Amino acid sequence: MKRIDELFKKKKDKILNMYCTAGFPHLEDTLNVMKALQENGADIIELGMPYSDPLADGPVIQHSNTVALQNGMTIKKLFEQLSGLRKPNSALSDGSIAIPVLLMGYMNPILQYGFEKFCSDASTLGVDGLIIPDLPEYEYETEYGSTIKKYGLDFVFLVTPETSEERVRKLDQLSTGFLYAVSSSSTTGKDQNMTDVKKHLQNLKRLKLKNPILVGFGIKDKQSFDAACEDANGAIIATAFIKALEGADDIGKTTKNFLNAS
Amino acid sequence: MRTAKQIENSAHKSYASPNDQGYYGKFGGAYIPEMLHRNVEELRSRYLDIIYEEGFQKEFRELLKDYAGRPTPLYFAGRLSERYGAKIFLKREDLCHTGAHKINNTIGQILLAQRLGKKRIIAETGAGQHGVATATVCALKGVECIVYMGEKDIERQAPNVARMKMLGATVIPATSGSKTLKDATNEAIRDWINNPNDTHYIIGSVVGPHPYPDMVARFQSVISEEIRWQLNEKTGGEIPTHVIACVGGGSNATGAFYHFLDEPSVRLIAVEAAGQGLDTGYSAATTALGRPGILHGSKSLVMQTQDGQVTEPHSISAGLDYPGIGPLPAYLFDSGRAKFLSATDQEALEAAFELAKLEGIIPALESAHALAKLRYLSAVALSPRAEIAKQDEEFLFDRDSVVIICLSGRGDKDMAAYMKKMENEK
Structure with missing residues (x-):
């Protein structure tokens, strides 16, 4: 069974999906951050692949992308780092990453790497799924989706409060793993009106979709995480954690403090 | 006069109009x-x-x-024509309100x-x-x-x-x-x-x-719509032999080419900014240096690193200083419908001074890139004359040719660059 499906089978609520940027704050921090997240209660890791023009992201994640690129991060480099992802006692001192890992990134660097090679390599390394915000459903259906499926990767679409019911159903049908519910009116890292988020989630709940729902954008602490989890299977924390990592000396300690405070 | 709808219906579907999903060939989309x-x-x-x-x-x-002051004049540039041995007309978008198309x-x-x-x-x-x-x-x-x-x-x-x-x-x-x-x-x-x-x-x-x-493209297509009837008034024929325009993202070129896309006899020439030179690392010539990729919501040609990070272009002309190009111009390049050339910062500067002295018109640096290729494309012997590449020979013009240049903007905004050139030559 796929790792993500297995997770949602075992755990129905309060799923914590943590975002981090590969190669941030330092080039070699990728696995340390992932390990610290796993040790401190993350259920899923969404690993961002840095891009020069991340359209859907606010200033904090943009900055982490810029820093990671300056550090020398590339998809090729990332895949080298991830060579020990699922192998116990390899790159990691005391074990491997057992929780699901999704790669999040934009189309252009993936196209240059080679779309099929990207899917094949990611799958071989033990990556579970992809989130590509600028891969729209038409191109997914006509060109890229079959390749993603061929290599057994999950693909997660985003839905917003402005996404029509018909379209939500379609995106749910196309998605595997889970569905990513975001606020329509926001790049990452903006404060959200939780009442509006709640309404959005309750609407989604009513549709009885096939996928579990994780809420992204605007989740920054225990309070907003708990509020989001009332009407969804879990939530994604990104910007607040990247902010905490900025300038952190001790990745383990910073991550521990962040997740325990959250 | 034909209505916009009639003109739009007459345009070649495979070039001017994208499919339902916004694709021109393999470029476009959302x-x-x-x-x-x-x-x-x-x-x-x-x-x-x-x-x-x-x-x-x-x-x-x-x-x-x-x-906006339309229609903008289609001006027969007599002295420029004499110098380069063709009938050269300038489409005066520089006379639009705010100074450009x-x-x-x-x-x-x-x-x-x-x-x-x-x-x-x-x-x-x-x-x-x-x-x-x-x-x-x-x-x-x-x-x-x-x-x-x-x-x-x-x-x-x-x-x-x-x-x-x-x-x-x-x-x-x-x-x-x-x-x-x-x-x-x-x-x-x-x-x-x-x-x-x-x-x-x-x-x-x-x-x-x-x-x-x-x-x-449809809003800018007014440029070529006017060129057709204006040229007819002046020469008794609507169809030129050459249309030349500069390309950054491609809006003035698209406007100037639009109603000629389905006229195969018209040679369409797009001029990109070579910056300091194509191989210097300081250039903005996207078709020469870019690869297929996705930027700002469409698939097109993009200047980028091996790893797919978008690079910073360079051109003396800020309007051409963009690492991408529209999907329609990319398609015109890919299909060979338009010829893409490039002009360096220096060539553009010289062309701007030449137009100022020959015709009393100070062009924008962007438009000067289009003017800069006249010397290259002229079949009439000029000294010194650049060697023309073999594959470009069919784009040469001669005394019988009717050449339209889209003069997309006026040069007021570029006076600092022009003053610097004069200063350097003192």
Whole structure:
């Protein structure tokens, strides 16, 4: 069974999906951050692949992308780092990453790497799924989706409060793993009106979709995480954690403090 | 006179019109995050009905005439013609209100925004020409206007920043990434994501997600629509042998080529900015240096690293200083329908001074790139004359040729660069 499906089978609520940027704050921090997240209660890791023009992201994640690129991060480099992802006692001192890992990134660097090679390599390394915000459903259906499926990767679409019911159903049908519910009116890292988020989630709940729902954008602490989890299977924390990592000396300690405070 | 609809129907479908999903060949599409879907879908489903509605066309045509000063003259440049041995006509977009062709598009889009019920306008700008054209139509219609401009460009283009402010616009510096046009475009798109209900984004070129490239192309197509009847008045024939235009994103070239795309006898020549030279690392010639990729919502040619990170281009002309190109120009390049050449900073500067001295017209640096290729394409012996590449020989012109050059803008904004050149030559 796929790792993500297995997770949602075992755990129905309060799923914590943590975002981090590969190669941030330092080039070699990728696995340390992932390990610290796993040790401190993350259920899923969404690993961002840095891009020069991340359209859907606010200033904090943009900055982490810029820093990671300056550090020398590339998809090729990332895949080298991830060579020990699922192998116990390899790159990691005391074990491997057992929780699901999704790669999040934009189309252009993936196209240059080679779309099929990207899917094949990611799958071989033990990556579970992809989130590509600028891969729209038409191109997914006509060109890229079959390749993603061929290599057994999950693909997660985003839905917003402005996404029509018909379209939500379609995106749910196309998605595997889970569905990513975001606020329509926001790049990452903006404060959200939780009442509006709640309404959005309750609407989604009513549709009885096939996928579990994780809420992204605007989740920054225990309070907003708990509020989001009332009407969804879990939530994604990104910007607040990247902010905490900025300038952190001790990745383990910073991550521990962040997740325990959250 | 034919109506816009009739002209649009006569245009070659395979070149001028994208398919339903916004593809010209393999280029185009709408690679946007879901947060933009509703806005872009609203535009896609309504733009054609709105812009071909009778009331819209009436208001659009009236504003182009009485406000922007159209039709712009098609001027027979006698001394330039004598020098290069052809009948050379300049399409005088530099005489448009605000000094460039950009206003054709912003007039169209502000009328569209009003019909969509939008109360707030955002735009990106590089040199400030599109920002000024947007601020102008917003003032005209009393609509709030926010222009994103790279922090570096704000420093370089102070007079245009002042013009936008005087017109009532708010200019917001883009401080992310390389702090230039591509980042200003990113910021405008992010603004649109954050303000999905009341805001329309006026993109300044034939770039962005479908339907922007097609919509901007249609608004700019007035340039070639006029060229046809004006040329007929002057020469008794509507069809030139050559049309030459500069290309950054490609809006003036698209406008100048549009109604000739289905006339295979017309040689279409697009001139990109080679910057300091194609192989110097300081260039903006996207078709020469780019590869297929995705930037700002469409698949096209993009200047980028091996790893797919978008690179910073260079050109003396801020309007051509963009690492991408619209999907329609990319398709014209890919299919061979248009010939793409490039001119260096230095060649553009020299061409600007030549036009000033021969015709009494100071062109924008962008337009000077198109002028700079006259020497290269002239079959009449000139000294010194560049060697022409074998594959370019069919694009040579001679005394029987009728050559149209799109003079996309005037040179006032470039006086600092021109003064520097004069200073250096003292």
